[in-house]
Amino acid sequence: xxxxxxxxxxKRYRGSSAEERRAERRxxxxxxxxxxxxQRGYHNTSVKAVCEAAGLTxxxxxxxxxxxxxxxxxxxxxVTQRLVAAVRDSAGGADTGPAGRVRxxxxxxxxxxxxxxxxxxxxxxxxxxxxxxxxxxxRQALGRFADAIADAWGLPPDGRDPLLLxxxxxxxxxLALAWAASGYARPLPQVVEAALRLCAVLGPAGEG
Amino acid sequence: xxxxxxxxxxKRYRGSSAEERRAERRxxxxxxxxxxxxQRGYHNTSVKAVCEAAGLTxxxxxxxxxxxxxxxxxxxxxVTQRLVAAVRDSAGGADTGPAGRVRxxxxxxxxxxxxxxxxxxxxxxxxxxxxxxxxxxxRQALGRFADAIADAWGLPPDGRDPLLLxxxxxxxxxLALAWAASGYARPLPQVVEAALRLCAVLGPAGEG
DNA sequence: TGCATCTGACAAGGGGTCATGTCAGTATGC
DNA sequence: GCATACTGACATGACCCCTTGTCAGATGCA
Numbered sequence: 001x002x003x004x005x006x007x008x009x010x011k012r013y014r015g016s017s018a019e020e021r022r023a024e025r026r027x028x029x030x031x032x033x034x035x036x037x038x039q040r041g042y043h044n045t046s047v048k049a050v051c052e053a054a055g056l057t058x059x060x061x062x063x064x065x066x067x068x069x070x071x072x073x074x075x076x077x078x079v080t081q082r083l084v085a086a087v088r089d090s091a092g093g094a095d096t097g098p099a100g101r102v103r104x105x106x107x108x109x110x111x112x113x114x115x116x117x118x119x120x121x122x123x124x125x126x127x128x129x130x131x132x133x134x135x136x137x138x139r140q141a142l143g144r145f146a147d148a149i150a151d152a153w154g155l156p157p158d159g160r161d162p163l164l165l166x167x168x169x170x171x172x173x174x175l176a177l178a179w180a181a182s183g184y185a186r187p188l189p190q191v192v193e194a195a196l197r198l199c200a201v202l203g204p205a206g207e208g
Numbered sequence: 209x210x211x212x213x214x215x216x217x218x219k220r221y222r223g224s225s226a227e228e229r230r231a232e233r234r235x236x237x238x239x240x241x242x243x244x245x246x247q248r249g250y251h252n253t254s255v256k257a258v259c260e261a262a263g264l265t266x267x268x269x270x271x272x273x274x275x276x277x278x279x280x281x282x283x284x285x286x287v288t289q290r291l292v293a294a295v296r297d298s299a300g301g302a303d304t305g306p307a308g309r310v311r312x313x314x315x316x317x318x319x320x321x322x323x324x325x326x327x328x329x330x331x332x333x334x335x336x337x338x339x340x341x342x343x344x345x346x347r348q349a350l351g352r353f354a355d356a357i358a359d360a361w362g363l364p365p366d367g368r369d370p371l372l373l374x375x376x377x378x379x380x381x382x383l384a385l386a387w388a389a390s391g392y393a394r395p396l397p398q399v400v401e402a403a404l405r406l407c408a409v410l411g412p413a414g415e416g
Numbered sequence: 417t418g419c420a421t422c423t424g425a426c427a428a429g430g431g432g433t434c435a436t437g438t439c440a441g442t443a444t445g446c
Numbered sequence: 447g448c449a450t451a452c453t454g455a456c457a458t459g460a461c462c463c464c465t466t467g468t469c470a471g472a473t474g475c476a
Contacts (some may be wrong), residue, residue, distance in 0.1 A: 012444075018452090041337060043251070046433065057454055062435065121337065129249060129334030139389065142382075163394060163402045166386030167379040171406060174350075174378020175371055181347065186371060194371045197409045198379060220474070226422090254463060265424055270465070 026064040026074075028054045033075050038118030042072065042126045069131050076134065079123050080141035083112055084148060091152050101152040102199050106172070106192045109145075113176050114184055121180070124173055142169050153203045164201060171198040234272040234282075236262045241283050246326030250280065250334045277339050284342065287331050288349035291320055292356060299360050306411060307404065309360040314380070314403045315396060317353075321384050322392055329388070332381055350377050361411045372409060379406040 016024070032054035036045050047068055051058050065071045090108040091101045113120040127134050146165040172195050179191050224232070240262035244253050255276055259266050273279045298316040299309045321328040335342050354373040380403050387399050 014443080021452090043337065047435090048433080057456090058435075059437090059454085067434085125343075126337030128336035129251065129329065135333070139386075161402060162390075163383055163386055163399060164405065167383035167402060167406050170382020170385070171375040171379025173382070175375030177378070178371055178374030182370075191371060194369060194375060197372065198375045198406070201405045201409065222473080229422090255465090256463080265426090266465075267424080267467095275464085 022063065025054075025056060025060050028056065029061060029064060029071065030074050030078055033071050034079065034119055034122075037072075037075070037122040037126070038116065042122055042130070047071075069134065072127065072130065073134060073137055076123060076127065076137050076141070079119065080144070083109070084141070084144050086112055087145065088148050091148070098153045098203060099196065099200075102149060102203075103192055103196060105149065105152055106195045106199070107188060109172070110176055110179070110188060110191055110195070113180070114188075117180055120176070124177060142166070142173070145169050149199055150202060153199075155202060160202075168198055168201055171195075230271065233262075233264060233268050236264065237269060237272060237279065238282050238286055241279050242287065242327055242330075245280075245283070245330040245334070246324065250330055250338070255279075277342065280335065280338065280342060281345055284331060284335065284345050284349070287327065288352070291317070292349070292352050294320055295353065296356050299356070306361045307408075310357060310407050310411075311400055311404060313357065313360055314400045314407070317380070318384060318387070318396060318399055318403070321388070322396075325388055328384070332385060350374070350381075353377050357407055358410060361407075363410060368410075376406055376409055379403075 014021075029050060033045070033050045036050050036053045040049065047058060047061055050071065051061050061071075065074070087105045087108050090104045093104065095101070113124075127138060129135065143165075146169040149168070150160050150165060175191065175195050175198065179186060222229075237258060241253070241258045244258050244261045248257065255266060255269055258279065259269050269279075273282070295313045295316050298312045301312065303309070321332075335346060337343065351373075354377040357376070358368050358373060383399065383403050383406065387394060
């Protein structure tokens, strides 16, 4: 009755421990949030709406997240990690030089964004200025993306201008947004070529 | 007593007509809004706060704007119009070829943004995804900026790729944001040169 | 001076959200 | 079978915001 909550007995439920259940609920919340953000926009998405989409109650929301912003950060991390990983992976394969690598990476990037336009909109546009923490997280994600491209060009780490890198990824991002705003009117290869010209500001002068 | 409100008599007050007073209140609201957005961020700025900053009551807010979004659009228009005009103006003067023109325009752009970082943050970052109307307004502003640079390059209107234009301005914008995030660490000329490399994706191949 | 109009201050209804609390029902381990 | 811990549904209070309304006082015009 007194001090037996020091050890968490962690009863098993439906075949999983308390920790596992908590983790699963957390995952469900993140997934539901990404979906709901995409449908209603981040600013119009309440905690209640996310919980309903996840099939959980608000009580379980505050079990895993301090507030709405914490959930957004978790979603942002999940989404960008997957995206950057996919982009990096596509750099491998049949090697056709730096330009070929970057081309494949850009194609992957645009394809992934096109696959879920709503989510892309949320995580490229809507999160701007939500909070300093989110901003910082977003900048870091862009930085990782920029590094991936610089790596593909074969640029040595000490030969990279952070400002130019930021401009380059920002440009690719806005190119993707313009493409999306047009309803993906242009064929993918054209989009990739345009983006490649932006990326080429990093690479060696002559590049085909 | 019946139908004498068809004509607005418009009494004079403090030396100005009703229309003039309304317009002046509107201007004060817009100015106060830009200031308050910069201080507290758009999403944390209530109608009440703007009115207090303007030294007016909420009653006068709804006299000029249907809602908070309408005020944001008005502010966005005012700010971007001034910015684009300043950038275009700086293209003139001692002509040193396309690259010189673009350099001067970029210098103006960065200088104006640096002069009011808070406002820049609001109107470059925070307004993303506020509403479809605001998004559209913002895209148009970016388009006008892109056109100004393309004009400075001397690019014929039919030789412009909208996608590449969008990527270019987006890149310059993000470069400015990265510069601001660094606390304006780098000297302006370096920033301008980096941005010029981005802009050069539009211009003729060889450019000094 | 007197009246009509405009102004600024305040109030309040209505709505929504956040975060926490309560409680009966249910699955689990013993 | 029974006690225990967990779950889901609902409820609550506090807070903030939008929007409209009221009203006394100031200001200009005749």
